[in-house]
Amino acid sequence: MTTQSATPDLLYSEEEEALRDAVRGLLSDHCDPAGVIARTESGAPHDREAWKALAEGMGLAGLLVPEARGGQGATHREAAVVLEELGRAVAPVPYLTSAVVATEALLACDADDLLAELASGRRIGALAVALNVAPSAAYKAVRYEGGALHGELTGIADAVAADVLLVPAGDGGLYAVDTQAVTVTPQVSLDLTRPVAKVVFDAATARRVGDAEPAVRRALRAGAGLLASEQLGLAEWCLTETVRYLKERKQFNRPVGGFQALKHRLAQLWLETVGARAAARNAADALATGSTDTDVAVALAQAYAAPVAVHAAEEALQLHAGIGMTWEHPVHLYLKRAKADSLAYGTAGNHREALAGLVDLQAP
Amino acid sequence: MTDAASRDGAGRDGAIDAAELRCRTQELLAARPVADTDRTDFLRARFDAGLAWVHYPEGLGGLGAPRSLQTVVDTELEAAGAPDNDPRRIGIGLGMAAPTILGFGTEEQKRRFLRPLWVGEEVWCQLFSEPGAGSDLAALGTRAVRDDAGDWMVNGQKVWTSSAHVARWAILIARTDPDVPKHRGITYFVCDMSDPGVEVRPLRQITGEAEFNEVFLTGVRIPDAHRLGEVGDGWRVAQTTLMNERFSIGGMRIPREGGMIGPVAKTWRERPDLRTHDLHQRLLKLWVEAEVARLTGERLRQQLVAGQPGPEASGMKLAFARLNQEISGLEVELLGEEGLSYDDWTMRRPDFVDFTGRDAGYRYLRAKGNSIEGGTSEVLLNIVAERVLGLPSEPRTDKDVAWKDLAR
Numbered sequence: 001m002t003t004q005s006a007t008p009d010l011l012y013s014e015e016e017e018a019l020r021d022a023v024r025g026l027l028s029d030h031c032d033p034a035g036v037i038a039r040t041e042s043g044a045p046h047d048r049e050a051w052k053a054l055a056e057g058m059g060l061a062g063l064l065v066p067e068a069r070g071g072q073g074a075t076h077r078e079a080a081v082v083l084e085e086l087g088r089a090v091a092p093v094p095y096l097t098s099a100v101v102a103t104e105a106l107l108a109c110d111a112d113d114l115l116a117e118l119a120s121g122r123r124i125g126a127l128a129v130a131l132n133v134a135p136s137a138a139y140k141a142v143r144y145e146g147g148a149l150h151g152e153l154t155g156i157a158d159a160v161a162a163d164v165l166l167v168p169a170g171d172g173g174l175y176a177v178d179t180q181a182v183t184v185t186p187q188v189s190l191d192l193t194r195p196v197a198k199v200v201f202d203a204a205t206a207r208r209v210g211d212a213e214p215a216v217r218r219a220l221r222a223g224a225g226l227l228a229s230e231q232l233g234l235a236e237w238c239l240t241e242t243v244r245y246l247k248e249r250k251q252f253n254r255p256v257g258g259f260q261a262l263k264h265r266l267a268q269l270w271l272e273t274v275g276a277r278a279a280a281r282n283a284a285d286a287l288a289t290g291s292t293d294t295d296v297a298v299a300l301a302q303a304y305a306a307p308v309a310v311h312a313a314e315e316a317l318q319l320h321a322g323i324g325m326t327w328e329h330p331v332h333l334y335l336k337r338a339k340a341d342s343l344a345y346g347t348a349g350n351h352r353e354a355l356a357g358l359v360d361l362q363a364p
Numbered sequence: 365m366t367d368a369a370s371r372d373g374a375g376r377d378g379a380i381d382a383a384e385l386r387c388r389t390q391e392l393l394a395a396r397p398v399a400d401t402d403r404t405d406f407l408r409a410r411f412d413a414g415l416a417w418v419h420y421p422e423g424l425g426g427l428g429a430p431r432s433l434q435t436v437v438d439t440e441l442e443a444a445g446a447p448d449n450d451p452r453r454i455g456i457g458l459g460m461a462a463p464t465i466l467g468f469g470t471e472e473q474k475r476r477f478l479r480p481l482w483v484g485e486e487v488w489c490q491l492f493s494e495p496g497a498g499s500d501l502a503a504l505g506t507r508a509v510r511d512d513a514g515d516w517m518v519n520g521q522k523v524w525t526s527s528a529h530v531a532r533w534a535i536l537i538a539r540t541d542p543d544v545p546k547h548r549g550i551t552y553f554v555c556d557m558s559d560p561g562v563e564v565r566p567l568r569q570i571t572g573e574a575e576f577n578e579v580f581l582t583g584v585r586i587p588d589a590h591r592l593g594e595v596g597d598g599w600r601v602a603q604t605t606l607m608n609e610r611f612s613i614g615g616m617r618i619p620r621e622g623g624m625i626g627p628v629a630k631t632w633r634e635r636p637d638l639r640t641h642d643l644h645q646r647l648l649k650l651w652v653e654a655e656v657a658r659l660t661g662e663r664l665r666q667q668l669v670a671g672q673p674g675p676e677a678s679g680m681k682l683a684f685a686r687l688n689q690e691i692s693g694l695e696v697e698l699l700g701e702e703g704l705s706y707d708d709w710t711m712r713r714p715d716f717v718d719f720t721g722r723d724a725g726y727r728y729l730r731a732k733g734n735s736i737e738g739g740t741s742e743v744l745l746n747i748v749a750e751r752v753l754g755l756p757s758e759p760r761t762d763k764d765v766a767w768k769d770l771a772r
Binding site for chain 1: 629632633636639640641644645647648649651652653655656657659660662663666667670672676679682683742745746748749750752753754755756757758759
C-alpha cells in the first residue's frame with residue numbers, strides 16, 4: 001500500500017470559477033475557431049494579442065511566482081483553470097511552456113530578474129528540452145565551452161515565440177540564452193497551435209542560472225501535471241461541440257443524436273471527461289499543496305487524461321463525419337493538439353511505468 | 365418530542381452545529397453507558413435522541429441538521445465503542461424504504477415504520493422487479509385490486525428480492541389500473557411479509573449461492589393504510605426509491621486500492637512468480653482507472669458536502685461495474701493454475717454481499733451482476749445521454765397505450 005497525504009480538494013473555488021469566466025470571455029474575443037485556423041497558415045502561428053491580454057492584461061503569466069519574486073502568488077490550482085480554458089479554445093499561446101514549464105525551471109534557479117520578466121509576461125521563456133521528454137526520462141544537453149553553448153536541439157515547443165531559452169548543458173548547468181543569439185527554425189509540426197522548432201547553438205552567449213537536473217525535473221513534473229487540465233479542456237470542447245452538432249444534424253428524418261449507438265458513445269465520453277476532471281484537479285491540488293503524493297497524482301493524471309483527450313477528439317471527428325474531415329472545421333486542431341499532447345511530457349505508457357515504481361506494482 | 369429536541373439550547377434557533385451534535389452525543393453516552401446497555405436499547409435511545417440520521421426531522425430519528433454532520437455523531441460513537449445498527453444487514457430499509465416513507469408516508473406510517481427500521485428490529489426488502497419487467501419496470505404486472513372495504517388484494521410474482529427471507533416488511537409496487545398507460549396505473553404499498561399469501565423461494569445464481577429470492581404473492585391482503593402516496597402515483601414514488609438505490613451503490617467513499625483492485629494488487633506484490641509482461645500492462649491500466657474512479661467518487665462526495673450535487677452520480681455505477689468486471693477477470697488470469705479452481709459451489713444464503721469477498725472466481729462471477737442490478741449499464745448510458753447531455757430520447761411506442769394493450 002502506498003502512503004497518502006490529506007484528502008485533496010477536488011472542487012473549484014468561487015475565485016477559480018470567476019477566473020475561468022474571465023479567461024473564457026477573453027478567449028471568445030480573441031481565439032475564435034476560424035481565426036485560429038487562419039493563423040496557423042500565416043507566418044506567425046502564435047496569437048501575440050491574446051498572449052498580451054492574458055499575461056500583461058490579466059497578470060496570468062505570474063500565477064506560479066510568489067509576489068516577492070515579481071508574480072501573483074497564486075498556485076497550480078488557478079493555473080490549471082487557465083489551462084482548461086486554453087485547451088477548450090485550443091489557443092495558440094505559450095502559456096504552458098512559458099508560464100508553467102519555464103517558470104517552474106526558474107523557480108528552482110537563482111535568476112529572479114528573469115523570473116520576474118517571465119511572470120510579467122513581457123518576455124516569453126521556453127525550456128530547451130524536447131516536448132516529448134517524460135519527467136524522469138533522459139534529455140539531451142548541449143556543449144558548454146569557452147563561455148558559450150554549442151550544439152543543436154529539436155522538438156522545442158513554442159521556441160519560435162520565445163525571447164529566452166533555458167538550456168541544459170553538458171556541464172550540468174542550466175543556461176539562459178537570448179533567442180537572438182541562436183538560430184530557431186520552425187519544424188513542420190503535427191500540432192499547428194503548439195509548434196515545435198529546431199534550435200542551433202553556434203557559440204551562443206549564455207548565462208548560467210542554476211543546476212539543470214533539479215530545475216528540469218521540477219519543470220517537467222509541473223508541465224505533465226497541469227497538461228492534464230489542458231487535456232480536460234480539449235476533451236470537454238470535443239464532447240460539448242459534438243453533442244451540440246448531433247442535436248442539430250438530421251438524417252433518416254431524425255436528429256442523429258437520437259440514435260442509441262451514438263448516444264452510448266457520447267455518454268461513455270462524458271464518463272471519461274468526468275474522470276479526467278477528478279484526475280486533473282487531484283494533480284493540480286497536489287502540486288499546489290506540495291503533497292507527498294504529487295508524483296503519483298501527476299503520473300495518474302497523465303496516464304488517464306492523455307488518452308481521454310485523444311479519444312474525445314477522435315470521437316468528435318468520427319461523429320461529425322464528413323465535415324469533421326475538412327480543413328475548414330476546427331475539430332482537426334483539437335485532434336492534432338490532443339495527439340501531440342499525448343506525447344508531451346511523456347506518454348501515458350511512460351507514466352504508467354512510473355506508477356509501477358511509485359505504487360509498488362513492479363514489472364516481472 | 366424527545367427531551368433532547370425540546371429542551372433549551374442550540375435547537376431553539378433551529379441551527380444545529382457540530383459542537384451541539386458532539387454535546388448531544390456525549391449526553392446520550394452518559395445516559396446510556398455502552399458497557400451496561402443492551403444493544404437494541406442503545407440504538408432506540410440513539411434514535412430518540414435524534415442522532416440516528418441527523419438530517420431526518422425531529423421525532424423521526426433526526427434533528428433537521430445538515431446531512432454532512434452525520435460523520436460528527438458517527439465518529440464520536442465509534443470512539444466510544446457504541447454498537448451500530450449493522451447497516452449492511454438493513455441496507456434496503458435504510459437506503460430505499462426509509463427515504464420513500466419519509467417523502468411520501470403519512471405521519472402515522474413514519475412513526476410506525478422508521479424507528480424499528482433504523483434500529484434493525486424490522487428488516488425490509490423491495491418487491492419491484494418481475495420476470496416480465498426488468499429494465500422496463502413500469503410494465504410490471506403484479507395486480508392489486510381494491511375490495512369493498514377499500515383495502516387491497518395482491519397477486520403476482522416478484523424476483524431478485526434480496527433479504528426477502530428475513531424481511532418483516534417490503535416496499536411493493538403493483539398495478540392498480542390496467543386501463544391507463546403503464547406509468548399511470550401503478551400504486552406503491554408497504555407489504556407485510558408475514559402474510560400467509562407471501563411465498564419466498566431462494567433464487568440460486570451463477571456463484572452457487574442465493575443472495576436473492578423469488579417472491580410469489582397469492583391473495584396477499586394489504587390494508588389501505590399501508591399505501592404510500594396516492595393511488596396511481598406509484599411510479600413517481602418509486603423514483604425516490606430508485607434514485608437512492610443508485611446513489612447507495614455508486615456513492616461510497618473508499619481508500620486507495622479499497623475496491624476490487626485491492627486483492628489483485630496484493631496478489632501481484634506477494635506473488636512475483638505469477639507476473640507476466642502482458643498482465644503488468646493490463647494491471648497498470650486498470651490500477652489507473654480504478655484510482656481515477658475512486659477520485660471521481662471522492663469529488664462527487666465533496667460536491668454533495670458543499671451542497672452542489674452534480675450529475676456524476678449516474679456515471680459512478682457505470683464505471684464501477686465495468687472496472688469490477690475487468691479487474692476480477694484479470695485476477696483469475698493472474699492466478700494461473702489456481703484460477704482454474706473455485707472455492708465452493710454449495711448453495712447458501714449469505715447475510716450480506718461483499719463484491720470483494722471470497723476468492724477470485726467468486727469475485728469474477730459476482731461482478732457480472734454489477735452491470736445488471738440497480739439499472740443495467742445500457743439503461744444508465746441512456747440516462748446519461750438524455751438527462752446529462754440532453755440528447756433526444758428513444759422513439760417511444762409505449763407511452764400512450766393502455767397497459768393491458770402492450771406487447772408481451
